[in-house]
Amino acid sequence: MADALAAVQPEPILAADVTPRAQGFSPPGGRAQRAWGSGRLSTKPGQGRTRLDTFYQEGCAKLRLPEMFDGTMEAVLINSSGGLTGGDRMEWRFSAGPQTALTLTTQACERIYKASAGVAEIDTRLTVGAGARLDWLPQETILFDRAALRRSLEVELADDATFLAVEAVLLGRKAMGETVLSGSFRDRWRIRRAGRLLHADHLALEGEIAALASRSAVLGGGVAFASLVFCAGDCAHHLAPLRRLLAGTQGGVSHVTVGGMEKLVIRLIAKDGFSLRKTLVPVISHLRLGASLPKVWNL
Amino acid sequence: MGMIMAEASQPGSASATTALLRLMTWLSPAFPVGAFSYSSGLEQAISSGMPQDGEALFDWLQALLLHGSLWNDAVLLAEAHRCIDRPEPLADVAALAEALAGGRERHQETMLQGSAFLAAASAWPHPVLSMLEQGAAYPVAVGAVAGAHGIGCMAAVAAYLQAALANQTSVAIRCGLIGQVQAVGLLARLEALVENTAARASDSSLEALGTATLLAEIATLAHETLPSRLFRS
Numbered sequence: 001m002a003d004a005l006a007a008v009q010p011e012p013i014l015a016a017d018v019t020p021r022a023q024g025f026s027p028p029g030g031r032a033q034r035a036w037g038s039g040r041l042s043t044k045p046g047q048g049r050t051r052l053d054t055f056y057q058e059g060c061a062k063l064r065l066p067e068m069f070d071g072t073m074e075a076v077l078i079n080s081s082g083g084l085t086g087g088d089r090m091e092w093r094f095s096a097g098p099q100t101a102l103t104l105t106t107q108a109c110e111r112i113y114k115a116s117a118g119v120a121e122i123d124t125r126l127t128v129g130a131g132a133r134l135d136w137l138p139q140e141t142i143l144f145d146r147a148a149l150r151r152s153l154e155v156e157l158a159d160d161a162t163f164l165a166v167e168a169v170l171l172g173r174k175a176m177g178e179t180v181l182s183g184s185f186r187d188r189w190r191i192r193r194a195g196r197l198l199h200a201d202h203l204a205l206e207g208e209i210a211a212l213a214s215r216s217a218v219l220g221g222g223v224a225f226a227s228l229v230f231c232a233g234d235c236a237h238h239l240a241p242l243r244r245l246l247a248g249t250q251g252g253v254s255h256v257t258v259g260g261m262e263k264l265v266i267r268l269i270a271k272d273g274f275s276l277r278k279t280l281v282p283v284i285s286h287l288r289l290g291a292s293l294p295k296v297w298n299l
Numbered sequence: 300m301g302m303i304m305a306e307a308s309q310p311g312s313a314s315a316t317t318a319l320l321r322l323m324t325w326l327s328p329a330f331p332v333g334a335f336s337y338s339s340g341l342e343q344a345i346s347s348g349m350p351q352d353g354e355a356l357f358d359w360l361q362a363l364l365l366h367g368s369l370w371n372d373a374v375l376l377a378e379a380h381r382c383i384d385r386p387e388p389l390a391d392v393a394a395l396a397e398a399l400a401g402g403r404e405r406h407q408e409t410m411l412q413g414s415a416f417l418a419a420a421s422a423w424p425h426p427v428l429s430m431l432e433q434g435a436a437y438p439v440a441v442g443a444v445a446g447a448h449g450i451g452c453m454a455a456v457a458a459y460l461q462a463a464l465a466n467q468t469s470v471a472i473r474c475g476l477i478g479q480v481q482a483v484g485l486l487a488r489l490e491a492l493v494e495n496t497a498a499r500a501s502d503s504s505l506e507a508l509g510t511a512t513l514l515a516e517i518a519t520l521a522h523e524t525l526p527s528r529l530f531r532s
Contacts, residue, residue: 204509
Protein backbone atom coordinates (compact mmCIF):
# COMPACT_ATOMS: atom_id res chain seq x y z
CA MET A 1 0.00 0.00 0.00
CA ALA A 2 2.68 2.49 1.03
CA ASP A 3 4.68 1.83 -2.16
CA ALA A 4 1.68 2.38 -4.38
CA LEU A 5 0.90 5.61 -2.59
CA ALA A 6 4.45 6.84 -2.98
CA ALA A 7 4.46 6.21 -6.73
CA VAL A 8 3.64 9.74 -7.78
CA GLN A 9 5.24 11.54 -4.88
CA PRO A 10 6.34 14.94 -6.22
CA GLU A 11 9.42 16.80 -5.04
CA PRO A 12 8.80 19.23 -2.18
CA ILE A 13 8.46 22.83 -3.27
CA LEU A 14 9.82 25.06 -0.56
CA ALA A 15 7.59 28.03 0.03
CA ALA A 16 9.33 31.26 0.94
CA ASP A 17 6.82 32.30 3.56
CA VAL A 18 7.24 29.30 5.82
CA THR A 19 8.39 29.92 9.36
CA PRO A 20 11.48 27.83 9.97
CA ARG A 21 11.10 25.11 12.55
CA ALA A 22 13.72 26.59 14.86
CA GLN A 23 11.81 29.84 15.04
CA GLY A 24 8.38 28.31 15.32
CA PHE A 25 8.76 25.44 17.69
CA SER A 26 11.64 25.03 20.02
CA PRO A 27 10.31 24.07 23.41
CA PRO A 28 11.56 26.09 26.37
CA GLY A 29 13.44 24.69 29.34
CA GLY A 30 15.31 21.94 27.51
CA ARG A 31 12.38 19.52 27.45
CA ALA A 32 12.29 16.80 24.87
CA GLN A 33 11.84 18.14 21.34
CA ARG A 34 8.17 17.92 20.43
CA ALA A 35 6.87 16.76 17.11
CA TRP A 36 5.94 19.40 14.60
CA GLY A 37 4.69 19.14 11.07
CA SER A 38 3.31 21.31 8.35
CA GLY A 39 1.79 20.14 5.07
CA ARG A 40 0.26 22.17 2.28
CA LEU A 41 -1.13 21.43 -1.10
CA SER A 42 -3.17 23.26 -3.68
CA THR A 43 -4.78 22.15 -6.90
CA LYS A 44 -5.54 23.79 -10.24
CA PRO A 45 -7.65 22.73 -13.18
CA GLY A 46 -6.02 21.50 -16.38
CA GLN A 47 -7.54 19.74 -19.37
CA GLY A 48 -10.59 18.78 -17.38
CA ARG A 49 -8.52 17.19 -14.63
CA THR A 50 -7.40 18.20 -11.15
CA ARG A 51 -3.69 18.99 -11.21
CA LEU A 52 -1.14 19.73 -8.54
CA ASP A 53 -0.43 23.44 -8.17
CA THR A 54 1.72 23.77 -5.04
CA PHE A 55 3.06 21.14 -2.66
CA TYR A 56 4.96 21.50 0.59
CA GLN A 57 5.76 19.28 3.54
CA GLU A 58 7.92 19.83 6.58
CA GLY A 59 8.70 18.07 9.84
CA CYS A 60 6.60 15.00 10.58
CA ALA A 61 3.86 16.03 8.11
CA LYS A 62 3.99 14.01 4.89
CA LEU A 63 1.64 13.94 1.93
CA ARG A 64 1.21 11.08 -0.52
CA LEU A 65 -0.73 11.33 -3.75
CA PRO A 66 -2.05 7.98 -4.96
CA GLU A 67 -2.57 7.75 -8.69
CA MET A 68 -6.15 8.55 -9.62
CA PHE A 69 -7.92 7.54 -12.81
CA ASP A 70 -11.06 9.66 -12.59
CA GLY A 71 -9.55 13.13 -13.00
CA THR A 72 -9.80 13.97 -9.30
CA MET A 73 -6.99 14.20 -6.77
CA GLU A 74 -6.58 12.39 -3.49
CA ALA A 75 -4.00 13.30 -0.89
CA VAL A 76 -3.12 11.03 2.02
CA LEU A 77 -1.97 12.83 5.14
CA ILE A 78 0.68 11.16 7.23
CA ASN A 79 2.03 12.08 10.63
CA SER A 80 5.38 10.29 10.56
CA SER A 81 5.89 10.80 14.30
CA GLY A 82 3.30 8.07 14.85
CA GLY A 83 1.03 10.01 17.18
CA LEU A 84 0.71 13.24 19.08
CA THR A 85 1.22 14.20 22.67
CA GLY A 86 1.23 17.43 24.68
CA GLY A 87 3.14 20.19 22.91
CA ASP A 88 3.06 18.55 19.47
CA ARG A 89 1.59 20.56 16.64
CA MET A 90 0.40 19.73 13.13
CA GLU A 91 -0.63 22.31 10.55
CA TRP A 92 -2.46 21.40 7.37
CA ARG A 93 -3.36 23.85 4.61
CA PHE A 94 -5.21 22.71 1.50
CA SER A 95 -6.74 24.63 -1.31
CA ALA A 96 -8.91 23.17 -4.06
CA GLY A 97 -8.62 25.52 -7.03
CA PRO A 98 -11.59 26.42 -9.23
CA GLN A 99 -13.34 23.44 -10.87
CA THR A 100 -11.10 20.87 -9.16
CA ALA A 101 -11.96 17.92 -6.93
CA LEU A 102 -9.73 17.12 -3.97
CA THR A 103 -10.21 14.35 -1.40
CA LEU A 104 -8.13 14.38 1.77
CA THR A 105 -7.72 11.45 4.09
CA THR A 106 -5.16 10.09 6.53
CA GLN A 107 -3.01 6.98 6.20
CA ALA A 108 -3.88 5.87 9.72
CA CYS A 109 -5.94 6.83 12.71
CA GLU A 110 -4.33 9.76 14.48
CA ARG A 111 -3.32 8.64 17.97
CA ILE A 112 -3.34 11.18 20.76
CA TYR A 113 -1.23 9.88 23.64
CA LYS A 114 -1.11 10.82 27.30
CA ALA A 115 0.15 14.38 27.67
CA SER A 116 2.52 14.92 30.58
CA ALA A 117 2.51 18.65 29.83
CA GLY A 118 0.81 20.91 27.32
CA VAL A 119 -1.75 20.17 24.65
CA ALA A 120 -1.41 18.59 21.21
CA GLU A 121 -2.67 20.88 18.48
CA ILE A 122 -3.98 20.10 15.02
CA ASP A 123 -4.74 23.17 12.97
CA THR A 124 -6.36 22.70 9.56
CA ARG A 125 -7.41 25.31 7.05
CA LEU A 126 -9.19 24.46 3.84
CA THR A 127 -10.16 26.64 0.90
CA VAL A 128 -12.54 25.48 -1.82
CA GLY A 129 -12.70 27.54 -5.02
CA ALA A 130 -15.50 28.25 -7.47
CA GLY A 131 -17.17 25.10 -8.76
CA ALA A 132 -14.70 22.97 -6.79
CA ARG A 133 -15.32 20.14 -4.36
CA LEU A 134 -13.26 19.19 -1.34
CA ASP A 135 -13.83 16.13 0.86
CA TRP A 136 -12.17 16.16 4.28
CA LEU A 137 -12.20 12.50 5.33
CA PRO A 138 -9.51 11.80 7.91
CA GLN A 139 -9.68 8.42 9.63
CA GLU A 140 -10.70 8.26 13.26
CA THR A 141 -8.79 10.13 15.93
CA ILE A 142 -8.05 7.88 18.90
CA LEU A 143 -7.78 9.52 22.29
CA PHE A 144 -5.81 7.63 24.90
CA ASP A 145 -6.16 8.11 28.65
CA ARG A 146 -5.03 11.60 29.73
CA ALA A 147 -4.69 12.79 26.15
CA ALA A 148 -5.01 16.53 25.57
CA LEU A 149 -5.96 17.70 22.08
CA ARG A 150 -7.06 21.03 20.73
CA ARG A 151 -8.17 20.89 17.12
CA SER A 152 -9.31 23.61 14.76
CA LEU A 153 -10.89 23.30 11.32
CA GLU A 154 -11.36 26.54 9.35
CA VAL A 155 -12.99 26.33 5.94
CA GLU A 156 -13.58 29.00 3.29
CA LEU A 157 -15.99 28.05 0.51
CA ALA A 158 -16.61 29.89 -2.74
CA ASP A 159 -20.21 30.72 -3.52
CA ASP A 160 -20.86 27.47 -5.43
CA ALA A 161 -18.23 25.18 -3.90
CA THR A 162 -19.13 21.76 -2.46
CA PHE A 163 -17.66 20.54 0.81
CA LEU A 164 -17.92 17.34 2.83
CA ALA A 165 -16.26 16.96 6.23
CA VAL A 166 -16.15 14.06 8.65
CA GLU A 167 -14.41 13.89 12.00
CA ALA A 168 -14.68 10.68 13.99
CA VAL A 169 -13.30 10.20 17.49
CA LEU A 170 -12.72 7.04 19.51
CA LEU A 171 -12.24 7.17 23.26
CA GLY A 172 -9.55 4.53 23.51
CA ARG A 173 -9.68 1.24 21.65
CA LYS A 174 -12.37 -0.88 23.17
CA ALA A 175 -11.15 -4.06 21.49
CA MET A 176 -7.75 -3.55 23.14
CA GLY A 177 -9.36 -3.09 26.54
CA GLU A 178 -8.25 0.53 26.74
CA THR A 179 -10.41 3.11 28.42
CA VAL A 180 -10.10 6.85 28.66
CA LEU A 181 -10.73 7.99 32.20
CA SER A 182 -9.74 11.60 31.89
CA GLY A 183 -8.34 14.01 29.36
CA SER A 184 -9.15 17.04 27.31
CA PHE A 185 -10.57 17.19 23.80
CA ARG A 186 -11.61 20.46 22.21
CA ASP A 187 -12.66 20.63 18.56
CA ARG A 188 -13.56 23.93 16.91
CA TRP A 189 -15.12 24.22 13.43
CA ARG A 190 -15.85 27.27 11.32
CA ILE A 191 -17.22 26.99 7.78
CA ARG A 192 -17.78 30.17 5.78
CA ARG A 193 -19.35 30.50 2.37
CA ALA A 194 -18.54 33.66 0.39
CA GLY A 195 -17.25 35.12 3.67
CA ARG A 196 -20.43 34.44 5.67
CA LEU A 197 -20.53 31.99 8.55
CA LEU A 198 -22.51 28.88 7.58
CA HIS A 199 -21.49 26.43 10.29
CA ALA A 200 -19.79 26.55 13.66
CA ASP A 201 -19.21 23.83 16.19
CA HIS A 202 -17.38 23.56 19.50
CA LEU A 203 -17.04 20.12 21.03
CA ALA A 204 -15.50 19.96 24.49
CA LEU A 205 -14.97 16.74 26.45
CA GLU A 206 -12.78 17.62 29.36
CA GLY A 207 -11.88 16.37 32.82
CA GLU A 208 -13.37 13.06 33.95
CA ILE A 209 -14.21 11.95 30.42
CA ALA A 210 -15.38 8.43 31.34
CA ALA A 211 -17.93 9.82 33.82
CA LEU A 212 -18.97 12.51 31.34
CA ALA A 213 -19.39 10.04 28.46
CA SER A 214 -21.61 7.81 30.57
CA ARG A 215 -24.24 10.55 31.09
CA SER A 216 -27.45 10.04 29.19
CA ALA A 217 -27.34 13.48 27.49
CA VAL A 218 -23.67 13.08 26.49
CA LEU A 219 -22.68 9.73 24.96
CA GLY A 220 -24.84 7.37 27.00
CA GLY A 221 -21.79 5.16 27.53
CA GLY A 222 -20.78 5.20 23.86
CA VAL A 223 -17.06 5.48 23.14
CA ALA A 224 -17.16 6.43 19.47
CA PHE A 225 -18.70 9.50 17.89
CA ALA A 226 -18.62 11.41 14.65
CA SER A 227 -19.68 14.72 13.20
CA LEU A 228 -20.36 15.14 9.51
CA VAL A 229 -21.22 18.29 7.57
CA PHE A 230 -22.08 18.55 3.90
CA CYS A 231 -22.28 21.99 2.30
CA ALA A 232 -23.74 22.27 -1.17
CA GLY A 233 -26.48 24.13 -2.93
CA ASP A 234 -29.75 22.22 -3.18
CA CYS A 235 -28.82 19.38 -0.80
CA ALA A 236 -32.21 18.82 0.86
CA HIS A 237 -32.94 15.81 -1.35
CA HIS A 238 -30.22 13.85 0.49
CA LEU A 239 -32.18 14.05 3.73
CA ALA A 240 -34.52 11.10 3.12
CA PRO A 241 -31.81 8.65 1.96
CA LEU A 242 -29.53 9.69 4.82
CA ARG A 243 -32.34 9.16 7.34
CA ARG A 244 -32.76 5.66 5.95
CA LEU A 245 -29.01 4.99 6.33
CA LEU A 246 -29.10 6.25 9.92
CA ALA A 247 -32.27 4.38 10.92
CA GLY A 248 -31.66 2.15 13.91
CA THR A 249 -28.40 3.90 14.85
CA GLN A 250 -27.72 6.44 17.56
CA GLY A 251 -27.44 9.18 15.00
CA GLY A 252 -29.37 11.99 13.45
CA VAL A 253 -29.34 14.17 10.37
CA SER A 254 -30.83 17.54 9.59
CA HIS A 255 -30.97 19.97 6.70
CA VAL A 256 -30.44 23.55 7.81
CA THR A 257 -30.64 26.80 5.89
CA VAL A 258 -28.59 29.70 7.27
CA GLY A 259 -29.11 33.00 5.48
CA GLY A 260 -30.09 31.22 2.27
CA MET A 261 -27.07 28.87 2.44
CA GLU A 262 -27.69 25.14 2.88
CA LYS A 263 -26.00 22.41 4.90
CA LEU A 264 -26.62 18.90 6.09
CA VAL A 265 -25.41 18.05 9.58
CA ILE A 266 -25.03 14.59 11.06
CA ARG A 267 -24.07 13.47 14.56
CA LEU A 268 -23.47 9.84 15.31
CA ILE A 269 -22.61 7.85 18.42
CA ALA A 270 -21.64 4.18 18.53
CA LYS A 271 -20.59 1.58 21.05
CA ASP A 272 -17.24 1.08 19.34
CA GLY A 273 -15.15 2.12 16.35
CA PHE A 274 -16.28 -0.73 14.12
CA SER A 275 -19.99 0.06 14.59
CA LEU A 276 -19.27 3.72 13.92
CA ARG A 277 -17.52 2.92 10.64
CA LYS A 278 -20.28 0.54 9.61
CA THR A 279 -22.69 3.48 9.65
CA LEU A 280 -20.28 6.15 8.44
CA VAL A 281 -19.03 4.40 5.31
CA PRO A 282 -22.42 4.17 3.55
CA VAL A 283 -23.25 7.73 4.63
CA ILE A 284 -20.00 9.13 3.23
CA SER A 285 -20.42 6.97 0.15
CA HIS A 286 -23.87 8.42 -0.45
CA LEU A 287 -22.59 11.98 -0.20
CA ARG A 288 -19.67 11.18 -2.55
CA LEU A 289 -22.32 10.85 -5.28
CA GLY A 290 -20.88 7.66 -6.68
CA ALA A 291 -17.18 8.57 -6.34
CA SER A 292 -15.34 5.82 -4.52
CA LEU A 293 -14.20 6.21 -0.94
CA PRO A 294 -10.48 6.49 -0.26
CA LYS A 295 -9.11 2.93 0.00
CA VAL A 296 -8.15 3.42 3.65
CA TRP A 297 -11.83 3.77 4.49
CA ASN A 298 -12.69 0.27 3.23
CA LEU A 299 -14.15 -1.84 5.99
CA MET B 300 -30.52 39.17 44.12
CA GLY B 301 -27.21 40.35 45.53
CA MET B 302 -25.82 40.49 42.02
CA ILE B 303 -28.55 42.81 40.84
CA MET B 304 -27.99 45.12 43.82
CA ALA B 305 -24.24 45.21 43.33
CA GLU B 306 -24.45 45.94 39.63
CA ALA B 307 -27.20 48.51 40.10
CA SER B 308 -24.87 50.95 41.81
CA GLN B 309 -22.83 51.45 38.61
CA PRO B 310 -23.64 54.54 36.54
CA GLY B 311 -25.93 53.95 33.58
CA SER B 312 -27.33 50.77 35.07
CA ALA B 313 -30.91 50.03 35.94
CA SER B 314 -31.99 50.11 39.57
CA ALA B 315 -32.17 46.72 41.23
CA THR B 316 -35.93 46.75 41.22
CA THR B 317 -36.16 47.86 37.57
CA ALA B 318 -33.72 45.13 36.58
CA LEU B 319 -35.70 42.52 38.51
CA LEU B 320 -39.00 43.65 36.99
CA ARG B 321 -37.68 43.63 33.44
CA LEU B 322 -36.01 40.23 33.70
CA MET B 323 -39.18 38.80 35.22
CA THR B 324 -41.23 40.24 32.38
CA TRP B 325 -38.87 39.40 29.53
CA LEU B 326 -38.23 35.84 30.66
CA SER B 327 -41.71 35.09 31.90
CA PRO B 328 -43.58 32.28 30.10
CA ALA B 329 -46.12 35.00 29.22
CA PHE B 330 -43.61 37.04 27.21
CA PRO B 331 -44.65 36.48 23.60
CA VAL B 332 -41.73 34.42 22.25
CA GLY B 333 -43.63 31.14 22.15
CA ALA B 334 -41.23 29.37 24.52
CA PHE B 335 -43.98 26.91 25.48
CA SER B 336 -43.97 25.45 21.97
CA TYR B 337 -40.31 24.28 22.03
CA SER B 338 -38.77 21.36 23.91
CA SER B 339 -35.13 21.49 22.67
CA GLY B 340 -35.34 17.80 21.87
CA LEU B 341 -36.61 16.82 25.33
CA GLU B 342 -39.90 15.53 23.91
CA GLN B 343 -37.95 13.18 21.63
CA ALA B 344 -35.58 12.17 24.43
CA ILE B 345 -38.46 11.32 26.76
CA SER B 346 -40.31 9.40 24.07
CA SER B 347 -37.20 7.30 23.39
CA GLY B 348 -36.78 6.61 27.11
CA MET B 349 -33.61 8.60 27.71
CA PRO B 350 -34.63 10.42 30.89
CA GLN B 351 -37.00 7.87 32.42
CA ASP B 352 -37.76 9.62 35.71
CA GLY B 353 -37.18 12.79 37.68
CA GLU B 354 -33.67 11.76 38.75
CA ALA B 355 -32.61 11.09 35.17
CA LEU B 356 -34.13 14.42 34.13
CA PHE B 357 -32.09 16.12 36.84
CA ASP B 358 -28.92 14.59 35.38
CA TRP B 359 -30.03 15.56 31.84
CA LEU B 360 -30.66 19.21 32.80
CA GLN B 361 -27.44 19.39 34.79
CA ALA B 362 -25.55 18.14 31.71
CA LEU B 363 -27.22 20.80 29.53
CA LEU B 364 -26.09 23.50 31.98
CA LEU B 365 -22.55 22.25 32.38
CA HIS B 366 -21.79 20.75 28.98
CA GLY B 367 -24.68 21.49 26.65
CA SER B 368 -26.74 24.00 24.73
CA LEU B 369 -27.57 25.97 27.89
CA TRP B 370 -23.89 26.54 28.61
CA ASN B 371 -23.27 27.74 25.03
CA ASP B 372 -26.33 29.99 25.27
CA ALA B 373 -24.98 31.48 28.51
CA VAL B 374 -21.62 32.24 26.89
CA LEU B 375 -23.28 33.75 23.81
CA LEU B 376 -25.61 35.86 25.96
CA ALA B 377 -22.65 37.22 27.95
CA GLU B 378 -20.76 38.07 24.74
CA ALA B 379 -23.78 39.93 23.31
CA HIS B 380 -24.14 41.74 26.63
CA ARG B 381 -20.56 43.03 26.27
CA CYS B 382 -21.02 44.10 22.63
CA ILE B 383 -23.97 46.47 22.80
CA ASP B 384 -21.90 49.53 21.81
CA ARG B 385 -19.97 47.73 19.07
CA PRO B 386 -22.04 46.78 16.01
CA GLU B 387 -19.36 44.59 14.44
CA PRO B 388 -18.68 42.18 17.33
CA LEU B 389 -22.43 42.11 18.01
CA ALA B 390 -23.08 41.07 14.40
CA ASP B 391 -20.29 38.49 14.74
CA VAL B 392 -21.78 36.87 17.84
CA ALA B 393 -25.21 36.90 16.20
CA ALA B 394 -23.77 35.08 13.17
CA LEU B 395 -21.89 32.64 15.41
CA ALA B 396 -24.97 31.83 17.48
CA GLU B 397 -26.96 31.10 14.33
CA ALA B 398 -24.21 28.93 12.81
CA LEU B 399 -23.84 26.97 16.08
CA ALA B 400 -27.51 25.95 16.18
CA GLY B 401 -27.21 22.23 15.37
CA GLY B 402 -30.24 21.04 13.42
CA ARG B 403 -33.18 22.67 11.67
CA GLU B 404 -35.52 22.65 14.67
CA ARG B 405 -32.90 23.93 17.08
CA HIS B 406 -32.08 26.67 14.55
CA GLN B 407 -35.74 27.55 14.24
CA GLU B 408 -36.23 27.48 18.03
CA THR B 409 -33.46 29.93 18.76
CA MET B 410 -33.96 32.22 15.73
CA LEU B 411 -37.75 32.53 16.02
CA GLN B 412 -37.65 33.12 19.76
CA GLY B 413 -34.88 35.69 19.27
CA SER B 414 -36.83 37.61 16.65
CA ALA B 415 -40.01 37.47 18.70
CA PHE B 416 -38.08 38.67 21.75
CA LEU B 417 -36.65 41.66 19.85
CA ALA B 418 -40.07 42.56 18.49
CA ALA B 419 -41.71 42.41 21.92
CA ALA B 420 -38.78 44.25 23.54
CA SER B 421 -39.50 47.26 21.32
CA ALA B 422 -41.91 48.28 24.11
CA TRP B 423 -38.64 49.35 25.81
CA PRO B 424 -37.15 51.44 22.97
CA HIS B 425 -33.36 51.40 22.56
CA PRO B 426 -30.96 51.88 19.58
CA VAL B 427 -29.59 48.33 20.08
CA LEU B 428 -32.84 46.99 18.61
CA SER B 429 -31.99 48.53 15.23
CA MET B 430 -28.52 46.92 15.37
CA LEU B 431 -30.26 43.54 15.45
CA GLU B 432 -33.04 44.29 12.96
CA GLN B 433 -31.96 41.26 10.89
CA GLY B 434 -32.96 39.12 13.86
CA ALA B 435 -30.72 37.19 16.25
CA ALA B 436 -30.57 33.93 18.12
CA TYR B 437 -32.48 34.02 21.41
CA PRO B 438 -29.52 34.32 23.84
CA VAL B 439 -27.95 37.06 21.71
CA ALA B 440 -31.23 39.00 21.63
CA VAL B 441 -31.67 38.70 25.41
CA GLY B 442 -28.03 39.57 26.13
CA ALA B 443 -28.05 42.64 23.90
CA VAL B 444 -31.35 44.01 25.21
CA ALA B 445 -30.42 43.36 28.87
CA GLY B 446 -27.02 44.98 28.36
CA ALA B 447 -28.55 47.96 26.58
CA HIS B 448 -30.85 48.61 29.54
CA GLY B 449 -28.06 48.41 32.10
CA ILE B 450 -29.11 45.09 33.55
CA GLY B 451 -26.19 43.12 34.96
CA CYS B 452 -24.79 40.26 32.88
CA MET B 453 -24.87 37.63 35.61
CA ALA B 454 -28.47 38.46 36.49
CA ALA B 455 -29.47 38.28 32.82
CA VAL B 456 -27.74 34.92 32.29
CA ALA B 457 -29.25 33.51 35.49
CA ALA B 458 -32.75 34.63 34.50
CA TYR B 459 -32.32 33.21 30.99
CA LEU B 460 -31.14 29.83 32.32
CA GLN B 461 -33.89 29.71 34.93
CA ALA B 462 -36.53 30.38 32.27
CA ALA B 463 -35.05 27.67 30.03
CA LEU B 464 -35.04 25.14 32.89
CA ALA B 465 -38.58 26.05 33.92
CA ASN B 466 -39.62 25.50 30.31
CA GLN B 467 -37.84 22.11 30.23
CA THR B 468 -39.58 20.96 33.43
CA SER B 469 -42.86 22.14 31.95
CA VAL B 470 -42.15 20.01 28.87
CA ALA B 471 -41.47 17.04 31.16
CA ILE B 472 -44.80 17.63 32.94
CA ARG B 473 -46.70 17.79 29.66
CA CYS B 474 -44.95 14.62 28.46
CA GLY B 475 -46.08 12.89 31.66
CA LEU B 476 -42.56 12.26 32.98
CA ILE B 477 -42.89 14.19 36.24
CA GLY B 478 -45.55 16.07 38.22
CA GLN B 479 -45.72 19.70 39.32
CA VAL B 480 -44.20 19.10 42.75
CA GLN B 481 -41.27 17.18 41.28
CA ALA B 482 -40.72 19.95 38.74
CA VAL B 483 -40.47 22.58 41.44
CA GLY B 484 -38.15 20.30 43.40
CA LEU B 485 -35.85 20.00 40.38
CA LEU B 486 -35.70 23.77 39.98
CA ALA B 487 -34.82 24.15 43.66
CA ARG B 488 -32.03 21.59 43.37
CA LEU B 489 -30.65 23.25 40.23
CA GLU B 490 -30.64 26.74 41.75
CA ALA B 491 -27.04 26.70 42.98
CA LEU B 492 -25.82 25.37 39.64
CA VAL B 493 -27.72 28.09 37.77
CA GLU B 494 -26.07 30.74 39.92
CA ASN B 495 -22.65 29.18 39.49
CA THR B 496 -23.09 28.78 35.72
CA ALA B 497 -24.26 32.38 35.39
CA ALA B 498 -21.21 33.56 37.32
CA ARG B 499 -18.82 31.54 35.15
CA ALA B 500 -20.54 32.59 31.91
CA SER B 501 -20.63 36.28 32.75
CA ASP B 502 -16.87 36.09 33.28
CA SER B 503 -16.21 34.06 30.10
CA SER B 504 -15.18 34.75 26.52
CA LEU B 505 -16.19 32.92 23.33
CA GLU B 506 -13.20 30.63 23.97
CA ALA B 507 -15.37 29.00 26.64
CA LEU B 508 -17.90 27.70 24.08
CA GLY B 509 -18.06 23.93 24.01
CA THR B 510 -20.56 21.12 24.34
CA ALA B 511 -20.38 17.40 24.95
CA THR B 512 -24.10 16.60 24.97
CA LEU B 513 -24.23 14.76 21.66
CA LEU B 514 -27.18 12.56 22.61
CA ALA B 515 -29.25 15.60 23.56
CA GLU B 516 -28.31 17.11 20.21
CA ILE B 517 -29.19 13.92 18.34
CA ALA B 518 -32.58 14.04 20.10
CA THR B 519 -33.18 17.48 18.54
CA LEU B 520 -32.36 15.99 15.11
CA ALA B 521 -34.51 12.90 15.62
CA HIS B 522 -37.45 15.05 16.76
CA GLU B 523 -37.94 16.07 13.12
CA THR B 524 -39.38 12.64 12.39
CA LEU B 525 -41.17 12.00 15.69
CA PRO B 526 -44.60 10.79 14.51
CA SER B 527 -46.79 12.37 17.17
CA ARG B 528 -45.58 15.61 18.72
CA LEU B 529 -46.70 18.33 21.11
CA PHE B 530 -43.70 20.59 20.48
CA ARG B 531 -42.00 22.24 17.53
CA SER B 532 -38.57 21.04 18.62
